[in-house]
Amino acid sequence: MLLVLIVGWLGWLSLFTERYRDAWDRIAVGIGFTIRTTALAFVISLALGLLLALGRISRNVVLRNVARTYIEFIRGVPILPLIFFLALVVVPDVAGWLGFDNRSISTEWRGVIALAIIYGAYIAEVFRGGVQSVPRGQTEAGLSLGLSRRATLRRVIFPQAMRAVIPPLGNDFIAILKDSSLLSVLAVGEVTLRARQYAAGSFRFRESYVVLVFIYVSLVLVLSFALGRIERRLRGGEQPQEAHH
Template structure:
């Protein structure tokens, strides 16, 4: 073995195996301490809250299931909104990359308008103002539409940057092989752009989970709405908001975990 030969020829002060073992030990020490601190902080937070005497565990157990039942609705909102947002962002990015001034202006206007106004205003507008123009939507589709259009605007810019990040030489090589412009885009540029933007889409999705709480304003029976209803009914908003916060937090942790794995898999792939 090369390593063995090396250490035979040039004796060092330490055996290579010992150095490796020390490295491993220090990595493990880091991990363990890291986990201990996390656990400590969580327990500390829980104990701290309990010591205030304002938290009633029995009440939490009582209203917990009702609030948790909002999770599927929250996830439904997020998944449908992000899907629709991806479609909108694809169209938007095509517009922003287009040489056609009309399409480009429309896409640019869309991005500017929806990024330039508060999400809350947009959500209320979809539900409360659109009916004035004859478009009456239920709370759930109105909320999904508002989130999707808003995120679609942000993701338009992400998708556009993704396409622009594909090295120029890729297009040139494809063209030099005689491919038509549409083939160059479809077969060479977009597949690579998709890989580039996947981590960013993951981030948007995680952000969406938290922003989806805003549709409680429309009375959609998702996590925050249920927490608010219970909190107001029993005048115990501390507990119900805590439950809601924990639900969102856990959802984002789970999703971050999947996102990290996806990213690692794509990094291992082919670049």
Template sequence: MPRRSPSRTARIPYWLLAMALLFVIGLWQITTDAGYAAIFRTLSGGVLTTLWVSFVAFAGATVLGLLIALMRTSGVRVLSEIATFYVEFIRGIPILVFLFYVAFVGAPAIVGGINWLATPLIGAGLVEPLTVRAFDFVWRAIVALTVCYSAFIAEIFRAGIEAVDRGQIEAARALGLSPWRTFRFIVFPQALRTILPPLGNDFVATIKDSALVSALGVQDITQLGKVYSSGTFRFFETYNVVAFLYLTMTISLSLLVRAMEQRMKRERR
């Protein structure tokens, strides 16, 4: 007798059912409890800030990470050594420490450098000197997250590029393709299949690590929750809502990444 294939319901993992149950409980609390509803309305104002910081930082980190990966795989020793030093140095510093360094050391240095370059214009009264306060803390946080995550993303790109068969690259060069056209038409399309899933996971991690920007007073979900709970002493309810908002965003994106991985596996067969 032929074995029956499991139904779609039976294939749903238990962890996902548990997550769905937690989501329903959290949503029920927010819609039926006036206290939870008030907390949700307060914290929801930080969702856009969290997403804005995460999207901009991740986009910048992706571009910078690709440049660093190309330097590491270029075959030019000087570029490779510089890129390797950058990756190892940045990955060796905790994100929170680097965030403070950029915010309170890097930002004043950048402002000082701009003012030094613009000294003739400032002296002529054509422009006003910049102040450190003009460098918004949101952008300081974005710069810090961009630099930190670019080191991790560079390794993802490097692994994807090096996974492409060297024979195909040599064949492209034998046909007369330039290094840029070889990368664009031969290497990158194949590396992209290896790169996309871990890149998606790094974006999920960026959203979680964006909570660190609350240390600079940026009005994201975590900071608003910290301020609300310290004023109302409703720590349990407030951080339940904070966790609910982060879980909703990260689990949704994780499921999207998993669906993308499954689709790529089917395309390879």
């Protein structure tokens, strides 16, 4: 209840108070940019995380070690230095090796790629944990039916693992949304950069950052509500099985 009152107060200031409304008009145009950047980074990190997870559980020693090294390296470095390193060093270098003009890669895409590479490591562990949460007997049952190891993973293990990984994947989506604010250091035009620019030009720091906080907390609450509904549905689907056991 207290949180609702706080958000309502911030919203009233942002939308119905003249000085705050001016800040809102200047900052809110970046909401679409923030959501797009978050969605793109999340989709790419899902694909990357799945590949890394498959590497982590692979019988191939080389693939396992490469995936493990990647994950531990990414998780061992703070996000902000990684964003600088990936967006300003790795992306231009790789683009050059591939024959592209790195100047043609926008700051938005550099930021998206950086976030995707970073969160791919975290999502890989989510997928790995989900796969390993499925009882080993399910794999043995699939193999006993004549399925290959790959087919067993795809048809038996993954469908069951998805029930376990969807909630933490939702949390990672929210985390990417919040960490997209760090892309303001690359001059990516999301809401944090617009708030900083408005504050620097008008010296209305209170108005700028009240509006910014309202935008982020509103987006996070909406996503958290949606995630909560998904989790309740998943728990509801599990109830008959739990009652049976």
